[in-house]
Amino acid sequence: MLNPQYQGKQWYLAYCKPKEEQRAKIHLDNQGIESYYPSVVVEKMRRGKRVSVEEPLFPGYLFVQADLEQISPVTLSSTRGISKFIGSGRNHWYVIPQALIINMIRHEDSDEARELLNQQPKPGQKVEITEGPFQGIDAIYLEADGETRSMLFINMLEKQTPVSVDNQSLSFKS
Template sequence: MNWYVVYTKPKWEKKVAEKLSEIGIVCYCPLITQIKQWSDRKKKVEVPLFNSYVFVQLSETDRNLVFQVAGVIRYLFWLGKAAIVRNEEIITIKKCLSDKSVSDISIVSYKKGDKIKLESGIFSSQNAVIQEVTNTHYILVLESLGCILKMKYKKDV
């Protein structure tokens, strides 16, 4: 059986995982513990590592069963087909999250207006402002050099 990625409504990941388990679907919603601060207190809360994603393990013929659960929107697709996650990748995520020597895990995406410092390449150590983010590249403004840089990026994960 393959692992697929189900896209959920925002903030519904834990509810969807719970309901999928109740109807007998093997699922995995990786959670991390964060400290949230309100005006009157701090509290440790478990939040999903991947926003709006839950991993489900089922056969190709049973893929429509997930739509019985409220909060499920669709499957994540890659190259026109439902994205399949290798079992080794799920094991790696579980292993990393259970490792007590790792104290802070987060996934960050750059967005328009973010200020960054380039760490490698010909422009290393230059400060830049992100002007645009697309599926394949960033457009950066290098103020100190007075130029705009269009930079392709590759997704590692």
């Protein structure tokens, strides 16, 4: 866990080389430098099955806590996996408010955050289509249709017909 009580330490934002956020974090840890790489668990379709996958909240970025009077900015910038630090100029990096980092840490592992991210209807649950050509029609959730769409049954001419609808066009019913 991160220790935000250090007086001279500030949080900075590092831009990492493509897909090397985890590598940069490991190399910073090896140097005794604290870093924070927020991630979220999301549900995705893999080989036709819905699986939970951990993904970065900010792909390509890593928060680094350091005292620039004790650790050279050159040392931080040359850490494997880090491309550059975000700021204006070579040695003037933007300071990230500590309260923002602490707030992200608090909410990252909360049940509330997990529930919001994984809010998916269960098969057989009633939903309402709120946009598009089927707007206002009640339907029954069947299954996910990729990452952004859902398969639903709607009543059309006294017959249940499957349709694929954008997830943003759905409202869940209890």
